[in-house]
Amino acid sequence: MAMDKKALYLGPAKRRIRLPFLSGLSGMNRTGGSLLSSLLPPVVALIVFVGGWQLFGILSGIPAYILPKPTDILEAGIKNHVNLFNSVYKTMSSALIGFILSVIFGVAGAILLASSKLVEKSLYPYVIILQTIPIIAIAPIIVIWFGAGTNAIVIIAFLIGFFPMLSNTLVGLNSTENNLKNLFFLYNANPIQTMWKLRIPAALPYIVAGLKISCTLAVIGVIAGEYIAGIGGGKGGLGYAITVAASRLQTAYLFACGLAASVMGIGFYLVINYISKKLLSSWHESEMKH
């Protein structure tokens, strides 16, 4: 009885534990149950899946270079952890640079387009056309112009994240409420004031939505870039490591690299998600468009 009471008492306290990075994950904070009851099912599912995989690997006898067991992947990761961390670091920093560039140029470009209807009308069609060109098609040109290596990789990541950033921001800048625009007109605001004090703050939810898309794409862009323009000598990122591992049939390490890439992508997304929440803290949830 006493034990029960203690357990009941501990319940609400547990609920107060806050993991800011995790709060953005689907519905986890909406379930209303304790952290335990919302984390338990996916953890159990993971254990069952990994355990099943391991068991299947042992029983079926499929060789590790075709389907490595989870323990093989772990072992490959630990054995090559210096290379793995180097690759993750390399990919991460390229993705971060590419992402930051796409944010800066995407937002600046959108502000430029939105500051004049004439400029927007004459350039936006080309922006849309450029956006539809698959990155793989222009990647070789980028390599020709900038040489294989980090420059080309960052530029590929930048290009892939740039267009969603640009179009999201542009939509946001053009969706300012009419009443507020009239208000600024009536109080004689000049176009620069209207841009900085009204249109940009009003576009913030759209810009934030763009950030979330672009950060994911930047990681994909870098890995794709490393496939095409990666260079070796311990300087290659995950994309390069994956191509090398594949050519050498180091399937377990390949899996480890893939796993590292997705963990990195999720981590990047969660960080951006957290920053986004901070950026939008003065917006009411119901007033966020995304």
Add this chain to the structure above:
Amino acid sequence: MSTITANTLVAMQHLNKVYPNGTVAVQNVNLDISEGEFFCFVGPSGCGKSTIFKMITGLETHTEGKLDIFGMSPNAARKKNEVAFVFQDHTLMPWATVKENVCLPLNLRGVSKKQQIEEAERVLELVGLQDTMMMLPRELSGGMKMRVSIARALISRPRLLLMDEPFGALDEITRQSLQQELLHIWQQDRSMTVLFITHNVFEAVYLSTKVVVMTPRPGKVESVVEIPTPFPRGDAFRTTPEFSRLVGVVSQHLKHG
């Protein structure tokens, strides 16, 4: 014909407005509004009341006739920073604090921060919200948002205040207390001229010195009803026979329109 006197603030002569799609919104409106008046505009929906306000502020241009504010064109008058506005929607920036919202007209004119704060304190006190400076609009009730919106309009000490159905979305009790506060602010020195659009005949009679009754589209002025009751008018005015009589007169004109 109207006679323009020295203290005529807004003069409309044979004013017409046809929208590009052919809608005749306002037809042959003649009105002279003198300094210190409280004019209410009543009329059926779509009769062109908001259109008149948009022309006064320069958001729309009239297609015929003459429209003078402070003896100049609407665009020149707006540049004087002596016209202020309150819309039905509070039009507060959701990301900005009450203080930032209220200071907007001064901020856009480059007034010093110190003076902005002093003025914000003055107008927020006028509307009874001095403690909300650092709050965000979402933390306020509908009535409080409208008060902030009124405070923002008052901060530039306007000579002309335009209000387009400002209390339309509020409940009756809030509406009545805001009416009283507005009158209180206006009647202190009556240096501010108020033009006020409403659908509510009671509100029009309670507030104004003159009620402009408009006809259904195309909007013309059916009549201008003078409300001679002196100020200050308290809540007691709402229950006098005089009040009922005036409400009756305005309603009668509305029906004939």
